[in-house]
Amino acid sequence: MYDTFAVDRLIDLWLTEDIGYCDLTVQVMIEPDEVGNFVMNARESMIVSGSEVAARVFKRYDPTLDVVLNAKDGDKVEKGTILLKVKGPARSVLTAERTALNIAQRMSGIANETARYVEKIAGTKARLIDTRKTTPGLRMLEKHAVTSGGGLNHRLGLDNGVMIKDNHIAVCGSIAAAVERARKKLPVLTKLEVECDSLDQVQQAVKASVDVIMLDNMSVADMTEAVRIIAGRAKVEASGGIRFDTIRPIAETGVDYISTSKITQAAPAVDIGLDEA
Incomplete structure (x- = not known):
């Protein structure tokens, strides 16, 4: 669209x-x-x-x-x-x-x-989503093209949701502090996502009751454990280093979404x- x-x-x-x-x-x-x-x-x-x-x-x-x-x-x-x-x-x-x-x-x-x-992960619960790594000026059309191929859109822009990443956490001091700050001004229907690069951070994000937890550059083993820890209390997104030859094992960990820039940057x-x- x-x-x-x-x-x-x-x-x-x-x-x-x-x-x-x-x-x-x-x-x-x-x-x-x-x-x-x-x-x-x-x-x-x-x-x-x-x-x-x-x-x-x-x-x-x-x-x-x-x-x-x-x-x-x-x-x-x-x-x-x-x-x-x-x-x-x-x-x-x-x-x-x-x-x-x-x-x-x-x-x-x-x-x-x-x-x-999309075909590579068919039969798993995982859905393919895009990223903001698009050609400047063409994001709207490149994201439309992703949906033409059966994928889903992540944020269209920075105004589409709150994603707390490593540098936000570094400024705030912790995931708990970052989430607390965000919630004070978060629009009521807006989702809150936290990027985690360790299982310890996953546990912190679960405790903070966020909507989506992104597993950033984790091993397949750690992703599997993260899905077990989260246990349906938040949606789970896998991201970072996703390639065609690695996406199937990642999908089989039980994550809800897999985001990759390869479908826009390398197509x-x-x-x-x-x-x-």
């Missing part, structure tokens, strides 16, 4: 970055009255994300373009599937092409990678092209 008003402002920035003063190539080669009829197609199997944003790029640049969506975000498609069709002034289609492809390739890549991780772009219809 994303805000279209905010997306339009992003699109304006993207188009300005790519076009500059003008698209010199189309200005010197393509006549103003020439019509283009193109399709955006998947050149590999993929989970679609960003197709709607790509369509919006074309319409934002030239509202006279006729754009028809053939695939929606979250769809699993095979190689050769047409994601959208665009028809109208050839100059406009060719000028906006790269920007539309870039965002669809990036977002679909994240959706693909997310789906890989390869997929191959999507724009070809003449």
Whole structure:
């Protein structure tokens, strides 16, 4: 889910970055009255994300373009599937092409990678969630792409919840003191999460009755013990150093959530092209 008003402002920035003063190539080669009829197609199997944003790029640049969506975000498609069709002034289609492809390739890549991780932990109670380690300016869309791939969103920003981390604890002196400070001003429906890097800290967090306990960079053995200690009194999140080859054993410890930046920071772009219809 994303805000279209905010997306339009992003699109304006993207188009300005790519076009500059003008698209010199189309200005010197393509006549103003020439019509283009193109399709955006998947050149590999993929989970679609960003197709709607790509369509919006074309319409934002030239509202006279006729754009028809053939695939929606979250769809699993095979190689050769047409994601959208665009028809109208050839100059406009060719000028906006790269920007539309870039965002669809990036977002679909994240959706693909997310789906890989989700499949890896299938059959366990653990749910995959993202982090705030996103491309500056693209967080809203990258987190939308995570949901397209079957993942869940953690905090969208710092205003979405209270997470007490090691440096907060260091300033306050202890987990108990940090939680006490936070609770004095915590909005009534806002969850409170504490990051723990030892079993001793887990016991302190349980005693403080927090909502979520994050197990940071713990071993699988310590995570298993932490889940036993917590015993359902708080939701449990595993984080830190999560990779595709390590996520399954972590999921089997009984944690509720596993957060990783790999699905946004390391996701390869997929191959999507724009070809003449």
